[in-house]
Amino acid sequence: MTKKVLIAGFTGAMGQKAVSLVNGLDNFEIAAGLSPVAENNPQKYGLNSNVKVFNQLDEIPVGVADIWIDFTTPSAVYENVKFALTHGMHPVVGTTGLTDEQEVELQKLAKDNHLGGLIAPNFGVSAVLLMKFAQEAAKYFPDVEIIEMHHADKKDAPSGTALSTAKLISQNRPEHQTAPDEVESLKGVRGGDYQGIKIHSVRLPGYIAHEQVLFGAEGEALTIRQDSFDRQSFMSGVKVALEKVDSLNELVVGLENIL
Numbered sequence: 001m002t003k004k005v006l007i008a009g010f011t012g013a014m015g016q017k018a019v020s021l022v023n024g025l026d027n028f029e030i031a032a033g034l035s036p037v038a039e040n041n042p043q044k045y046g047l048n049s050n051v052k053v054f055n056q057l058d059e060i061p062v063g064v065a066d067i068w069i070d071f072t073t074p075s076a077v078y079e080n081v082k083f084a085l086t087h088g089m090h091p092v093v094g095t096t097g098l099t100d101e102q103e104v105e106l107q108k109l110a111k112d113n114h115l116g117g118l119i120a121p122n123f124g125v126s127a128v129l130l131m132k133f134a135q136e137a138a139k140y141f142p143d144v145e146i147i148e149m150h151h152a153d154k155k156d157a158p159s160g161t162a163l164s165t166a167k168l169i170s171q172n173r174p175e176h177q178t179a180p181d182e183v184e185s186l187k188g189v190r191g192g193d194y195q196g197i198k199i200h201s202v203r204l205p206g207y208i209a210h211e212q213v214l215f216g217a218e219g220e221a222l223t224i225r226q227d228s229f230d231r232q233s234f235m236s237g238v239k240v241a242l243e244k245v246d247s248l249n250e251l252v253v254g255l256e257n258i259l
């Protein structure tokens with residue numbers, strides 16, 4: 001049976017990659033797209049002429065799609081996923097910026113509506129592996145800092161991946177304070193702080209998405225790095241999510257939990 005997909009943010013950099021992905025899959029079809037200023041001209045965006053284009057949530061009728069792909073903005077994602085879950089759609093969410101509280105609320109909503117879904121801060125295998133390796137290394141190296149580097153159009157900082165990396169590290173890291181007496185003579189120069197783990201966000205044209213986790217100890221260092229040179233690299237993860245999402249019985253966080 002062909003599954004119908006709605007792509008929220010279909011005009012954006014990731015949305016357009018998702019359009020190409022779903023157009024090339026046998027058992028899925030794009031039924032609708034949501035983007036606030038998109039023209040009602042689906043073909044302009046690589047969509048078939050019968051695809052419905054919506055500019056806001058309240059235009060979307062019940063039953064339009066089975067799966068909701070979200071690559072929008074941190075300010076829109078919570079309401080979007082709430083809408084999907086209350087209108088019978090399984091969410092596959094790549095958009096970053098959901099707070100822990102919002103994730104918990106959405107998980108409850110998914111449970112109440114008997115719908116599974118996935119929230120993945122990163123659909124790239126290199127990033128998923130980086131997070132796994134960093135979590136393991138944190139048992140042995142409590143002194144750690146994260147540097148994430150992204151394109152200059154990125155709206156949120158730190159990246160969802162960096163925040164997720166810090167959360168996973170903090171689960172394994174013994175309580176520890178690096179450089180307890182330090183003083184910043186230039187405000188913010190030591191980066192953001194997640195439970196004692198410093199996070200540094202770099203934004204530069206030419207970059208796509210990159211992360212380094214630096215561990216230091218007496219006389220040695222370990223650096224783990226991943227690079228997403230092309231947004232196509234995220235699509236294998238999105239494909240796995242599309243294939244598995246309707247067999248999930250909860251709103252799962254993290255691609256690694258469905259691989």
Ligand SMILES: NC(=O)C1=CN([C@@H]2O[C@H](COP(=O)(O)OP(=O)(O)OC[C@H]3O[C@@H](n4cnc5c(N)ncnc54)[C@H](OP(=O)(O)O)[C@@H]3O)[C@@H](O)[C@H]2O)C=CC1
Nearest residue numbers: 009011012013014036037071072076094095096121122123
């Ligand atoms: N999980 C992962 O692996 C990855 C996640 N991301 C995340 O995905 C998100 C999108 O990234 P990217 O494609 O680069 O961003 P873009 O800015 O290129 O695209 C954002 C899209 O969202 C649309 N949009 C804006 N507001 C709304 C709204 N209220 N409802 C629906 N759509 C809206 C925009 O439409 P319009 O142009 O009409 O304003 C546009 O189509 C970001 O949060 C990013 O961090 C990115 C890469 C990988």
Ligand SMILES: O=C(O)C1=N[C@H](C(=O)O)C[C@H](O)C1
Nearest residue numbers: 096121122154159160161209
């Ligand atoms: O905005 C991006 O580009 C990306 N966003 C995600 C994040 O915030 O971690 C995933 C990837 O880093 C690309």
